[in-house]
Amino acid sequence: MREKTPVILRCLFLLLWVAYFSPPGYAQPLPLYRIAYGTTGENPTALWIGVEQGFYRKHGVHVEVLYMRSGPLAMSTLAAGDVQMVFTSANNVLNGAGAGLDAVVVATVIPKAEGALIARPEIKKPEDLKGKYVGIQSIGGGGWANNMLALDHLNLDPERDRIQFLVLADQASRVQALETGRVQASWLGYTFAEVLKKKGFVVLLDLGRAPIQYLGTSLVTRKLNVRQDPKSIEGVIKGTLDSVRFILNPENKSVVVKTLMKRLRLSRPEEAESGYYALQTTYSTDLRPKVEGARKIHRIVSRVNPNLQKIKPEEIIEDSLIRKIYASGY
Template identity: 30%
Template structure:
């Protein structure tokens, strides 16, 4: 059944919904306990760190690469990476001290800071929407979307933001569709196949599966003139003040991981094989070929994309329109790496 919240709709599934939220609570609590000792300790040569990523789409690969390529260890960090689906849960873990770094779309950290937290964006590895708008086979053009059920990971997140931007370019009134909160990509693809959803956004490898299922690909949003920091590193300012060297070492590892992923195809395919949990060469190659060119070697956050988020948030939170993109980004460490010549090795 569908339950309305403030004019929107989210899918409720009884006990499954309770279990999902309980699972998120247990994950955050467990992560918090695991890291409690490290957040109160000074930085060391092998700082214990937990960092999270949001799912199993290819735009999560920068963090995977930094881990699997051995770059965290290279820069003296002991890093465990965990998956926490959903930006809200990711920010809860970050603010509670359960994680020290979060790889997330920029919307969640920006919303967290607008709500009063000290979360900031440290870097960005992908600055465009890495999504395609995918519809059931009966839908042939964007004009057919009106009145249809449109699925997103969560209401207010980057999926919805991407769709609203596409609707604007297509002159489609967002009020003419029903937004449904449906969770991660695999679930939405199943919902498309059963008719629970009519439209969603997907990224490789799920777009390949969608094509195999004869779904309609209405648009590849990365080809549109839209900027959006999709894969960013979020941290708390308190960490930057308490342990700047830890943050700098993490940033070095992340930057080198991006470079290694972009320039070592076979090694990158092995990383994707592990985290996507597939042996299908076609899926792995499509995912790599789509995402590797999108990655930003400099790790600079696109401020135009941050402004886009603030403009959208301003529709529900007027205070967002009075904030500047620079209020949400801290580039001092990237500036230091530039001056030291570190970043020039990876361009």
């Protein structure tokens, strides 16, 4: 017994030493939060920077960012419980709500329409699109919504004007389809739109400059998650806010450009710079979602999804956490 006592004491001492000197994350790993997104342009930069700069870990959340082929697919992973959040726009949230998913916007990074409706050089004016093909990423997705917002603003109706949608993959694929003439127009984010503008392609509408109200790219989760784990969601919102502030600080331009080059697989810094400057005008440090931005797209999406007639735009907004954050002075 005398021989065992020193051994026991040494073991107890070792355990106490490990517990005292180990970092907090060693004993209790940070909760994992997976965020899916379905766009291939510059919009998800806040997520990428948030992970790379450690902003999410600073607020007690380990975030993994996952690319999905489209917004609707990303929303399906939220419904299945494979991810805890989606970085997407109001149309996908509305479609999810129409299907019975308790999806809500908890913070909005891009509070307006953005990107450009780009057309081939032979398309000189909006009316020239009648009877032509427009490239989209998916029916009902964010790219489709931006195309629909642009066409609506230009007084074009796909059914009346016989405009057909061609589903392609990502924005790079739509750029290729425009160059080969497979489609005559498509909405693109500013990074890819700028590449085609330099080749003589026509900007039929810059959505960011048009007076279009829209609830753009946002952090979306389920009401169930808000009730069960508000602390983690608040951490994600704060980390995203830190990231947006970092991106909008001119001193961090080189870091943001490098991230855009890496994530979008761009070979030249000037290509990434167009995306960087676009973020300076589209991102907002006021992450409070506005119901006015959901009303117009609700009307448009309701044309193809009758289930939305029973959904009110304000039902997809849950702003209690972001209001709490701002009220604290953060």
